[in-house]
Amino acid sequence: MCESFVTIHPKTLINGIVKPSQEAFISVDERGFRFGDGLFETIPVHARIPYLWGYHMERLTAGLKALRIDCDATHLQPQALRLLEQNNITEGVLRISISRGIGSRGYLPFPATLAPTIIMQTLNRPALPKEATKLWLSAYEKISPRAMPTDCKLAQGVNAALARMEAVDHGCHEALQCSAQGHIAEASSANIFWLEEGILYTAALASGALAGVTRRRLMELSPYPVKEGLFTLDNLQKAEAVILTNAAMGILAVESLAPHGFTWTSTALATELNALRNADILNSLLQAKP
Amino acid sequence: MCESFVTIHPKTLINGIVKPSQEAFISVDERGFRFGDGLFETIPVHARIPYLWGYHMERLTAGLKALRIDCDATHLQPQALRLLEQNNITEGVLRISISRGIGSRGYLPFPATLAPTIIMQTLNRPALPKEATKLWLSAYEKISPRAMPTDCKLAQGVNAALARMEAVDHGCHEALQCSAQGHIAEASSANIFWLEEGILYTAALASGALAGVTRRRLMELSPYPVKEGLFTLDNLQKAEAVILTNAAMGILAVESLAPHGFTWTSTALATELNALRNADILNSLLQAKP
Numbered sequence: 001m002c003e004s005f006v007t008i009h010p011k012t013l014i015n016g017i018v019k020p021s022q023e024a025f026i027s028v029d030e031r032g033f034r035f036g037d038g039l040f041e042t043i044p045v046h047a048r049i050p051y052l053w054g055y056h057m058e059r060l061t062a063g064l065k066a067l068r069i070d071c072d073a074t075h076l077q078p079q080a081l082r083l084l085e086q087n088n089i090t091e092g093v094l095r096i097s098i099s100r101g102i103g104s105r106g107y108l109p110f111p112a113t114l115a116p117t118i119i120m121q122t123l124n125r126p127a128l129p130k131e132a133t134k135l136w137l138s139a140y141e142k143i144s145p146r147a148m149p150t151d152c153k154l155a156q157g158v159n160a161a162l163a164r165m166e167a168v169d170h171g172c173h174e175a176l177q178c179s180a181q182g183h184i185a186e187a188s189s190a191n192i193f194w195l196e197e198g199i200l201y202t203a204a205l206a207s208g209a210l211a212g213v214t215r216r217r218l219m220e221l222s223p224y225p226v227k228e229g230l231f232t233l234d235n236l237q238k239a240e241a242v243i244l245t246n247a248a249m250g251i252l253a254v255e256s257l258a259p260h261g262f263t264w265t266s267t268a269l270a271t272e273l274n275a276l277r278n279a280d281i282l283n284s285l286l287q288a289k290p
Numbered sequence: 291m292c293e294s295f296v297t298i299h300p301k302t303l304i305n306g307i308v309k310p311s312q313e314a315f316i317s318v319d320e321r322g323f324r325f326g327d328g329l330f331e332t333i334p335v336h337a338r339i340p341y342l343w344g345y346h347m348e349r350l351t352a353g354l355k356a357l358r359i360d361c362d363a364t365h366l367q368p369q370a371l372r373l374l375e376q377n378n379i380t381e382g383v384l385r386i387s388i389s390r391g392i393g394s395r396g397y398l399p400f401p402a403t404l405a406p407t408i409i410m411q412t413l414n415r416p417a418l419p420k421e422a423t424k425l426w427l428s429a430y431e432k433i434s435p436r437a438m439p440t441d442c443k444l445a446q447g448v449n450a451a452l453a454r455m456e457a458v459d460h461g462c463h464e465a466l467q468c469s470a471q472g473h474i475a476e477a478s479s480a481n482i483f484w485l486e487e488g489i490l491y492t493a494a495l496a497s498g499a500l501a502g503v504t505r506r507r508l509m510e511l512s513p514y515p516v517k518e519g520l521f522t523l524d525n526l527q528k529a530e531a532v533i534l535t536n537a538a539m540g541i542l543a544v545e546s547l548a549p550h551g552f553t554w555t556s557t558a559l560a561t562e563l564n565a566l567r568n569a570d571i572l573n574s575l576l577q578a579k580p
Contacts, residue, residue: 032323180470
């Protein structure tokens, strides 16, 4: 799963102000830098329309509330559309990050309400992998939702980065991470689903999984009944097909889990569900452009 | 416990280059900002000498290795001393942060080895609190060391910030955090020790506690035998005195734990141990300036 996203697009928005991306800087005193004290969203863009914008803003708003960052995310769309136009993006990815702002140097935000920093960038859509995903069972536990709101996209990426590097060490594309209790949670940057006897299963958010927007939409679009729960690797072993969901990549077939030697034939399921998602994207575009 | 640290000193070092602090900026693409993908150290400075520099660099080096950030922290002292001189700091705090650098936009660092960003700042020493610390038992679990190297000072501060805000909501100064298993770990920004029948107890790092430099030095200086372990609130309830340790603040007496209603008389112990620490600081200065 290639996530290099290396092309830099000409413009970046900082608190609504257009900057040349080479000059898009923040203070070293920004708590987003000091502590990862913020959130982000990565939103796929099709025909210059951010897909499932409302779902992304719902999650972002929930995260801002959980972190007590005083920012109204419901008014961001005009800025986002302006940036897509300025960077001439029709197909790509919009990245929005909101961090707490510049405040005290200790953990306690002081004063309690700071002026947050809102960054918007556009990115190329990552290339879809040419082969089905090989998973490595990570030694890095998923962080518990009792430690922080793991269902939101927090700017706290060390756990995911470590799991991902470990997977690559073992010749795999992605890491499968479980909770401290051994329940399947998610991949380092994707939710996981699997099909068994006509039912599509996925990890409940209590596992530490992100409330992925693609996860949420797939649960609505799925032609199979969906069951969320706390499952173990035994459940996964019995699966007929396994997929990952990620907003920027869509739905990816999973081929195997190492070092356990589990293998699946998942391409047909991924193709079927991606077709439903693509139809949904098209439908959303038709609704957006009457 | 006041951590506002608000005074901005004139100069900041970025990768060894002196910048006016108002112009100390980093790219929005720095992984330290995007994901909190980095580490920091907060080192007390006395008579322009960073106290226990070697211990801080040992922990920083261990963290860089755990995160696979390619940076040799053993050569930073000349830069640090230069900054202390430029900012005319004799008494204060030196903050060093090392983040992974600018790379891919996904969790996987790509290429694997990036050019890290090293920031050095000086801060005022925080004012010591006028009264003994009131702790609030946090609803936010400490993150497990099986999720990431919690013994190092990771730039992943959301858990600590949430715990601290919650404590302040309840009229307390600091949060006491436990592991998922209910073992005492630490406060949001300090290690915890308690005295019972002539033995000084502290939480083992397996609880998710930071390998605090003040914790480490106190274990060496303590006139009481020290036992590390996985303890519960029952152990704390039986304690005769409770203290917190933090590099910038030294040793703080703890008065109570709410909402449990535990109370202690800890000022004498804190005074005794701070006197030992102050003697150690003086001794380190005499050794540094022959």
